[in-house]
Amino acid sequence: MILDQKPITLSEVKSLAKNLDEKSPLAEYLKKFAKLSVADSNKLLGELRALNSIKLREEHFVKIVDFLPQDNEELAKVVSEASLTEEEMQAILSIVKNY
Numbered sequence: 001m002i003l004d005q006k007p008i009t010l011s012e013v014k015s016l017a018k019n020l021d022e023k024s025p026l027a028e029y030l031k032k033f034a035k036l037s038v039a040d041s042n043k044l045l046g047e048l049r050a051l052n053s054i055k056l057r058e059e060h061f062v063k064i065v066d067f068l069p070q071d072n073e074e075l076a077k078v079v080s081e082a083s084l085t086e087e088e089m090q091a092i093l094s095i096v097k098n099y
Helices: 010-016 025-033 038-049 056-069 072-078 088-095
Strands: none
Touching: 010 025, 010 038, 025 056, 025 088, 038 056, 056 072
């Protein structure tokens, strides 16, 4: 029975799955795609949440942290359900650029 669901970043998954066999598909995936440390992921999440965008949900923030989009096109793909303005996109990208 699932009591609660919470999206977490790939770096958090990696830290929770420390005991995986390094050759397992999940361990290899996390090694390849978990780009940030847990501390940096949490810091970036905090900065994104501080934008107080009513269009973005927690799932969007986690996707942004995991994918680290570099331009408007990449960001639009990551948060396709939210129609962001140019200004909102630039605010997000300027924060992501620091990571």
